[in-house]
Amino acid sequence: MDNNAMGAKISDEDMQWSQAALRDIDKFFATRVIGQKNLERALVSALIGNGHVLVESVPGLAKTTAARALADAVKGKFSRIQCTPDLLPGDIIGTQIYRQDTGSFETVLGPVFANFVLLDEINRSSAKTQSAMLEAMAERQVTIGGVSYPMPKELFIVVATQNPIEQEGTYPLSEAQSDRFMIKETIFYPTPEEDVSIINLVENREQKTEELSPVIDVTEVLRLQQITDNVYCDDAIKRYIAAIVAATRNADTVLPQELRGYVKLGASPRAMIAFLKIGKANALMQGRAYVTPDDIKMAAHGVLRHRIALRYIASADGVTPDIVITNMLNSIPTP
Numbered sequence: 001m002d003n004n005a006m007g008a009k010i011s012d013e014d015m016q017w018s019q020a021a022l023r024d025i026d027k028f029f030a031t032r033v034i035g036q037k038n039l040e041r042a043l044v045s046a047l048i049g050n051g052h053v054l055v056e057s058v059p060g061l062a063k064t065t066a067a068r069a070l071a072d073a074v075k076g077k078f079s080r081i082q083c084t085p086d087l088l089p090g091d092i093i094g095t096q097i098y099r100q101d102t103g104s105f106e107t108v109l110g111p112v113f114a115n116f117v118l119l120d121e122i123n124r125s126s127a128k129t130q131s132a133m134l135e136a137m138a139e140r141q142v143t144i145g146g147v148s149y150p151m152p153k154e155l156f157i158v159v160a161t162q163n164p165i166e167q168e169g170t171y172p173l174s175e176a177q178s179d180r181f182m183i184k185e186t187i188f189y190p191t192p193e194e195d196v197s198i199i200n201l202v203e204n205r206e207q208k209t210e211e212l213s214p215v216i217d218v219t220e221v222l223r224l225q226q227i228t229d230n231v232y233c234d235d236a237i238k239r240y241i242a243a244i245v246a247a248t249r250n251a252d253t254v255l256p257q258e259l260r261g262y263v264k265l266g267a268s269p270r271a272m273i274a275f276l277k278i279g280k281a282n283a284l285m286q287g288r289a290y291v292t293p294d295d296i297k298m299a300a301h302g303v304l305r306h307r308i309a310l311r312y313i314a315s316a317d318g319v320t321p322d323i324v325i326t327n328m329l330n331s332i333p334t335p
Contacts, residue, residue: 009230010289018227019287024215025073031212032069033062034201035194041285042185042302043070043159047221048228048284049277051182052137052158054122054173054306059163061187067118067159074221075214076115076155083125089132093142094149107144112136115152115218119160123171130177133158137180154218175265175309182274183299184306186322231280232290236335240296241275247328248308254331255324262319265309274303293334301325 010018022044029040039055043066046053055063064080071078081092094110111117112133122130136142137158140151160181162173178184190198216224247254249266278299279291286295305321314320 009232010227014223014227014230015287015289018224018284021216021220021224022285025070028073028212028215029066029069031201032072033066034197035190036062036066036187039063039066039185039187041282042183043067044285045278045281045299045302046157046159046182047074048224049182049281050157050225051274051277052180053160054178054181054184055159055161055187056164056184057161057187058189059121061189063159063161063187064118064120067116071116072212073215074115074155075217076221077152078116078118079111079114080118080120081111083119083121083123083129085124085126087125087129089129092129092132093136094144096145105145107147107149109144109149110142112142113149113151115155115157117156117158119158121163122160123162123173125171127171127174130171130173133160134177134180155221173306175307178306179268179270181306183278183302185302186305228277228280228284231283231288233276233280234291237279237291237293237296238276240293240332240335241272241279243332244275244296244300244304244328245269245271247332248304251308251324251328255327259319259324259327262310262314262317263308263324264311267304267307271303271307275299278303297329297334300329 025044026040033040039062042053042055045051047070057063068078068080070076081087090110092110092112094108094112096105096107098104099106119133132142136151136156140156141148142151143149158181245267248263248271251263251266252260255263275296279295282295282298283289283291301322304325308321308324310319310321310324
């Protein structure tokens with residue numbers, strides 16, 4: 001279908017440039033991470049959609065490596081924060097230190113002031129520490145001693161990892177905290193073939209000393225984000241997004257009988273914004289300047305799995321948010 005016929009605002013030059021940039025990012029990513037294509041798609045969607053990512057898996061599945069790879073690919077400043085039960089809010093956003101020689105307080109900014117901030121195992125930190133990130137993620141600023149300090153204006157993305165909640169020593173994220181993440185991705189163990197490729201990758205890397213150069217810079221990321229914003233989304237697609245989100249709030253009216261009664265809380269309006277942004281990102285990554293229903297369906301699980309709250313009985317019965325989302329999508333007419 002012709003892009004111009006869809007009302008697209010993207011020039012041929014911008015489309016060609018964006019596709020080349022996305023291919024280069026994909027190649028760079030492949031030199032660091034084997035497999036995990038869903039994780040790569042989530043990270044790139046957040047990059048060009050200008051949002052934050054929550055990643056859930058058991059330890060050791062290259063979450064940190066993937067986040068650092070994306071930062072290195074675009075020449076962004078990377079900061080890693082290991083979340084532990086004794087981590088304090090000031091350890092993340094910064095604090096005021098009294099200087100005896102001057103008799104005054106000096107503000108020391110924390111590691112959150114970076115283009116890419118990895119909050120590793122966020123659900124091992126206390127609720128108070130988790131909430132320290134709310135202002136940074138929502139308002140893109142932090143307040144220390146009554147003074148507001150803006151996050152990096154050109155690019156600020158939080159990639160938080162969490163362990164499955166059934167593991168010991170974890171603290172569930174609050175609904176307000178989870179809602180700040182544009183997308184949540186769940187990743188699993190690699191296949192046996194990918195395991196062999198990982199061994200070969202590590203072996204080859206140890207034999208090489210040169211570092212790969214970034215494929216684009218932060219300024220060009222802003223151009224990618226602008227191109228993504230200009231991807232066309234028809235009103236019919238927007239109504240489809242609204243229908244999906246509305247279904248989460250009235251789940252028992254759309255779910256089959258065996259799944260009714262499990263959903264405790266539906267998605268907020270932020271979910272619709274996330275759908276729009278990720279739908280546009282999916283379209284651009286597919287080489288299109290317009291959003292299709294399939295782009296929205298592809299985004300649905302990532303947008304909703306951390307925004308739909310299930311009752312405790314759901315866990316006992318083996319019902320997961322992904323099962324609920326799939327059944328909801330099947331019940332909503334596709335435009």
